[in-house]
Structure formats: structure tokens, C-alpha cells
Amino acid sequence: MSVTIYHIAEKAGVSIATVSRVFNESPRVTPETRLAVLTAAEELGYQPHASARSLARRQTETISAIIPMISNYFYAEILKGLQDKMGGSPYDLLVFSAPNLDDVENLLFKALHRGRSAGVLLFSAPLSDSMVSRLQKNGQPVVLVDSFHKAFDSISTDNFIGGKIAADFVISSGSKRPAVLAANPNSVPARDRLIGFRQRLAEADVDLPAESVLYSKQQVFDGFNEESGYDGMKELLAQPELPEVVFATSDIQALGALKALREAHINVPEDVQIIGYDDLSIARYVGLSTLKQPLHEIGAGAYDLLMARIKNRTTPIVHTIYAPRLIERQTTSIFELIV
Amino acid sequence: MSVTIYHIAEKAGVSIATVSRVFNESPRVTPETRLAVLTAAEELGYQPHASARSLARRQTETISAIIPMISNYFYAEILKGLQDKMGGSPYDLLVFSAPNLDDVENLLFKALHRGRSAGVLLFSAPLSDSMVSRLQKNGQPVVLVDSFHKAFDSISTDNFIGGKIAADFVISSGSKRPAVLAANPNSVPARDRLIGFRQRLAEADVDLPAESVLYSKQQVFDGFNEESGYDGMKELLAQPELPEVVFATSDIQALGALKALREAHINVPEDVQIIGYDDLSIARYVGLSTLKQPLHEIGAGAYDLLMARIKNRTTPIVHTIYAPRLIERQTTSIFELIV
């Protein structure tokens, strides 16, 4: 059946140890024997056996990514950054994905199986205590992507500040009737964005009544979906007064809100302004003003952090936290921003 | 260090063979010894070692997906279908991705390494002769997703028919000035859509002059990107006469076209109508009329095809080909369609 080092050892007239050495680029091989081995391997169409190699080496060249709801466009853009890094890397990428956050713990369990991977990238998952202890006991390198926990390397953006920047926009535009399209109440990033928003508004004495904060009623993507933005906006439209600026906790929700507005023949940004969050590539083409997260950098940075951690387990934990940035486009009017 | 079957065999007072048997659900184990093994394993926190297992079994429980340009939203939606299937499956998913189609052959080479996976899902890649022969020689189960080759199982939609349906729309709307925003000329699906479109138009004596077919000038995503739609639409706008209906070979290009139209203050669908292709979830929220591909079904179906092929290598090759369907939304006026 398939060709092993034994076949090529025989053909090249050397031992399997030597064959192994040339494939591991051991320096201690004569150029001649090296060549002999290589040509034999070439003729036979030899390929190393991944499992045998990692069993013998006690290490794998694969990393695991645990991505809840992978079809979310948000991850597509982070994955791009990761992919660009992995192109030149010997590592393979194992992707574990589930339709919602509740399944993440199970995925993590699978990903942590012995011999499966050299490290794991855990996306957007709030860490339960049991996960933290499992992770620590397991000892495998982990980096948190788009979330934070003091015990692990992480890369994310500051959602709290994002909310504040959105509030600054509201304040400097002179608006007195802001509203927010929040995702699920249990979503940590959405909650932090809302907290920052609310706090900054309070500092400027701008009111944010409870009925102006619309949470998602459905669970898909933790409320980060078009439908929740659409439904929330419709509720807002049913209230006696129109909001002046609506802060959506994601671009995708903002897209839904835009649809509701269009159907109601309400002009954007003249009658109501919209601010999204993320800056997905579609935001640009839809003309959506938004708080940009450096998604590509997050993906690339996550890879670097993980590699560093694999190389050295004892180095201090590092947290990379980006600040989001307001990108003003057509869903918002131009003002002098006081930031 | 980590716990192996030896540890649990000792603790349970049995041989490693028995331990192995209970984890492989061999029926030939007493309930009592089974329980003893299981509790020992539980107490020790045992996890099977993936590499050792696949080496001994001569088979892996992972499948490889080769996805060019994974950050393309198109794949996000297919992946959703795949993910839903994999949730209940013992298989893991190895994802190989590259920024463009040229790298696919290298990815394929990596994915085909011995012992790496039980089968591969090859997305959207035109198969060169060398790839075909490599694949055949390798003998690993393969299913083509979003592409076609007679030698392999495949699942895709009929692009030719998609183009025809778009043309039918043009014809029944009475339009005499269609245009198309094509992707790269070397993109097989885009080309087939164009051919179908052109052919059906010709049958109805509707003219499609060369200057009304705009190809993408840049290579990102094979021309399936917002920018190419935007640029193409601008060129169309610079021509003496406005097109009446513009057929974009993807939703993402249509989005770019919409932006160009908006900037030029041209009304959609009154002045120009737009038809996209794919029916990504954003299409719905942007109100884009489009040719729907059943993306979720394609992902799920690809998984089923691959499993069937892994189970039985000698079964006849199967091609699942869906017909796209026109979804009319706001970027298009309502007519009686004659199909």
C-alpha cells in the first residue's frame, strides 16, 4: 500500500533513521546520502504520515480554532487575517464550530483531546469557571480571541470605549433622543458596549430611557443578526417619538434596522441616524457609519500570540486590546466631533 | 505526564486490550469490567490520543476542506450547512485556505498527506489535469463543492441555467438594454452564468454588446467582490445610455453596483434594475433581487456525499446539481415572468 520510510530506506540503501533525519533536516547527513534519500523518496512518491510523526514527536503541527457560529460574517473577516498568517506556516487549522455559545464547552473538550493540537484559539466565548479550570489543568496553550480573561493571552477590542465613542457622537451631534439596538442581554461584548454608551451619556446628562434599549428576542448569533436589528427598529418606530440616533451593537443589526427604516420610508440620516459596530466590509458598501474593529489584525495577531505561547509557556501573559474607531459614512450626518 | 490506557488498565486491574475495547464499544466486554474501566478512566481524566488511534486504526476521523478565500461571505453560508452536519459527527474539520485560486493546488497537496484525513471537500476549484491525476492516484475520497468534474462526486448549482433565468427576466421585462457585471473572465461559474445569459438573450433577439459586459479588473476573490461591482457600474454609468437591467454574477458585486448607483443618485429599480447571484443573507436585508443558490443545502449535502464515499469507494459517482431560483425583491420591478 502506501510508501513508508522503510521503502525509501531500502531503495536508498540506508537505515530508516537516516531517512528520518533527512526529512527532519538534521544537519548531520552527508550531502550524498541526503540526495540519495531525496531522489528515492521522490520516485516513490513518499509523504510523511502526519499521525505517526506527531505520535513519535509528542507534538502536533495543528492548531485548533473554536469558533461559535462560524457563518457569522464577523468571523469571516478575522479568519482572513489568520489565513494570511497560516499560509507560510507549517501548522494546519482544525476548526470546531457550533451554532451557539452553549456548545462551546463541548467543542473545547474535543479540541483539547490529547494529541489533537499544539494550541487553541478560542473565539468570543465567555469563560465559565469550569472551562477555566479545565483549560488550566489541560495546560495547552490558549489564546482568547474577541474576549478577555486575565488568566490567558487575549486579543480583542475595548467594547466599553466603543460604546463611549458612540455616545460621544450622540452628544456632540446635540441629539437628545438616542436609542440602542442591543444584542442578547447575556452577550458580554454587547453588554460592555451598552455600558460604555450609557455611562458616557449619563456624564453628559443625556437620557437613555429603558424603552429606548431594545434587546434581541432571538438567540441566533447571540442576537448579532439582521433580524434582531430589524425587529428592534420596528419597535422603536412604533413608539410615539422617533429616535434621533440609533446605536446598533453590530453592523449586521444595523443592516436590519436600515431595512425597517427603508420600509417605513424614513430618511437616513435626515430623520434618524444609524451607527453600527465592527466595520465589516459590507458596511462600506452600504454606507454604514460604524465603530471599526481591526478584524484582520485580530486574526493575524491571534496567530502570533499563539505561536509565541507555544514556543514559550512561561512568558508573562499578554493582552492585546485595540481601541475601536468611528468611521463616518452616509448613515450619519457630519458634525464636529468632540472626543 | 498525560494518562494513557496503561494507567487506566493498571487501575482497573485489566489489560490494555480490554481498556481499548471498552472505548471502541466492542460488544464483548462484561458490564462489570466495562464499568470498572470507565470509572478508572473518569477518575484519571483519560482522553484517547487522536494520533495514536488513527495510526493504529489506519484511518483518521478528520476531513479536510479546501476553501479558497475563506473570508468570502459565500463560504460562510455553505460552512453553516456543513457545521450543522458535523455537530453530530465524530469527524473533525481541517480547513485549508488561501487568498486565491492559484494556491489551491498546494493546499490540496498538503491536505492529501497520508494519514491526514479520511476525505476532502474541495471548494470552487477548477481542476487542472495535474490535480485530477494526483487526486486519482492518491485515491482519497473527494467531493467537489461548487464546481464540477465528471470524475468526482460533486454538488453545485447550474450556473448556465442561472444565467438563463436572469435573461428571462430581462426579456419579460421588455428591457432592450441589459448589462452584466462579470467577475474575472477565468472564473468558471461567472463564465457559465454569462454564457447562459447571453445565449438566452440571443434566442430572444436582445442585443448584448461587448461594452455592456464588464469584467473585474482585480483578482481578489476571483472578481467576486464589492469593488469590482462598484467599478463596473461606474463604467456603465459613464456610457451614453443607462442600462435598464444589470445582472451581477454575485450579490457582493451587486452591492458594489448599488453603491455606485446611490452615489450617482440614480433610482433603483425605477431607472436601473439590479439582479445579483447567490442570495447571501445580506441580500434580503438590502432588498436585493437575486438568483438563489441553496447554500445551506450545498454544505450539508457535501458532507453527506463525502460520508457516503468514505463508506463505499466503489459506488457510482453522484452529481447533485441544484437549479437556482429568482428571488424578486426591491432592486427589481415586478413583472409577469415568463419562464
Added chain:
DNA sequence: CTGAAAGCGCTTACAG
């Protein structure tokens, strides 16, 4: 520089 040998952690006929 090179080889013989042990070992990585499992699975699976083969006996019993």
C-alpha cells in the same frame, strides 16, 4: 555521519 533499538499510545487478530 550512520545504524540498531526502544518508544510514542493505541488497535486487533490470535489464542484461550
Added chain:
DNA sequence: CTGAAAGCGCTTACAG
């Protein structure tokens, strides 16, 4: 039903 043993395809000290 259970165990002893060989084998999966590599890597890597240990000698020489």
C-alpha cells in the same frame, strides 16, 4: 469475555 503480542510509521537518544 480477556490477555499477550505484534504492528501502525515515525523519532531520537545511544553507540560507534
